[in-house]
Amino acid sequence: MKRQEIFTRVSSIFREVLEDDSLNINEKDGADDIDDWDSLTHIMLIVETEKEFKIRFISSEISNWNNIGDMITAIEDKL
Amino acid sequence: MISKFNLEDSFEQEFKISEDLVEGFTKLSGDKNPLHVNDIIAIDKGFKSKVIQGNLQNCFISYFIGECLPVKDVMILYQDINFKKPLYLYDVLFLKVKIIGIYESVGLIEFNFKFINQLDEVISNGKIKIKLTI
Numbered sequence: 001m002k003r004q005e006i007f008t009r010v011s012s013i014f015r016e017v018l019e020d021d022s023l024n025i026n027e028k029d030g031a032d033d034i035d036d037w038d039s040l041t042h043i044m045l046i047v048e049t050e051k052e053f054k055i056r057f058i059s060s061e062i063s064n065w066n067n068i069g070d071m072i073t074a075i076e077d078k079l
Numbered sequence: 080m081i082s083k084f085n086l087e088d089s090f091e092q093e094f095k096i097s098e099d100l101v102e103g104f105t106k107l108s109g110d111k112n113p114l115h116v117n118d119i120i121a122i123d124k125g126f127k128s129k130v131i132q133g134n135l136q137n138c139f140i141s142y143f144i145g146e147c148l149p150v151k152d153v154m155i156l157y158q159d160i161n162f163k164k165p166l167y168l169y170d171v172l173f174l175k176v177k178i179i180g181i182y183e184s185v186g187l188i189e190f191n192f193k194f195i196n197q198l199d200e201v202i203s204n205g206k207i208k209i210k211l212t213i
Contacts, residue, residue, distance in 0.1 A: 040156065043185040043210060050182060057184035 001079050006053075006072050013048045014068075017041055027069030053079065080213050081183050083149040090176045092147055094139050096131055096168055104135045131166040136194055136203050139174055144209055156187070157208035164202050171197040176207075186211040 007027070015023050018036050031037045037045075049071070050056055055078040065071050105111060113120040114130050121129040137160060144155055166172075172194045180189035188211070193204040 043156065043187055046185045047180075047182050047187055047189075047208075050184070051180075056182070059184050059186070062184050 001076075003072060003076060006075050006079075007068075009052055010049065010068065010072060010075070013045060013052055017044045017048055025068055027072065028067055030067040049075065055079070080150055080152065080211050081181065081186055081188070084178055084181055084188055086178055086181055088178045090143070090147065090174075092139070092143050092174045092176075094172045094174065096135070096166060096170045096172065098168065100135070101131055101168060104132060104138065108132060108134065110134075126165055126167075128167055131168060131170075133160070133162045133166060133203065135166070136160060136172070139172070139194070140192065140207060143174055143176065144207065148209075150211065150213075152211055152213040153209045154212055155207065156210050158205065160203050160205035162203050164196075164200050166196075166202055170202075172202065 011023075011025055014025050014034070015021055018034070018041060020036070023034070025034065031042065046057065046062060053075055055075065057074065057078075061074060062071075065074065105115065110132050114124065114126075115121075115132050116129060118129045121127075137158065140158060140160075141155070144153060145151070173196075174192060174194055176190050176192045178188060179191050180187075182188070188209050190207040190209070191204070192207060194202045196202050
């Protein structure tokens with residue numbers, strides 16, 4: 001799966017979890033850059049990502065993510 | 080801690096809809112809608128007697144998550160419930176819960192649940208997501 005396709009699907013997950021159809025994310029965005037991306041929604045973002053791509057992370061794999069780009073790279077590595 | 084849970088693990092808990100319980104919930108919630116407290120009105124609307132507040136079942140979910148799981152270090156993140164049939168005084172409910180998802184990365188466990196009465200009717204069903212707090 002190409003990185004752009006992963007990004008598109010991740011964007012949809014963010015819109016759904018954060019309940020904002022107009023949300024536009026980019027790979028450099030982190031939690032401080034997106035309204036409502038807090039500790040609880042972070043959990044739901046990870047869970048919905050694991051469901052969407054049928055992958056599983058472990059806690060140590062996600063602890064070093066700084067932005068959405070790191071998240072997409074981690075997804076790429078799993079596929 | 081999350082290793083104490085396995086996909087498709089199931090749990091059961093019984094609850095009796097007693098007068099004390101209903102009285103306590105009515106007082107706590109303040110919901111004294113005639114359908115819940117007046118047999119004549121409830122029967123007039125087609126029920127066999129007054130209908131107990133369905134959200135009492137959410138209290139049972141709270142009890143189940145807080146007290147009946149293998150670990151106490153949990154918090155509820157999400158809960159939904161679909162009410163399928165009316166709940167009546169003196170019903171006996173059997174809560175049946177099954178694990179449908181385990182997400183080690185964030186310490187989240189997802190459950191499906193249903194409440195079944197003594198007649199084997201599904202009174203409600205729904206989903207719960209909890210987070211381990213350790």
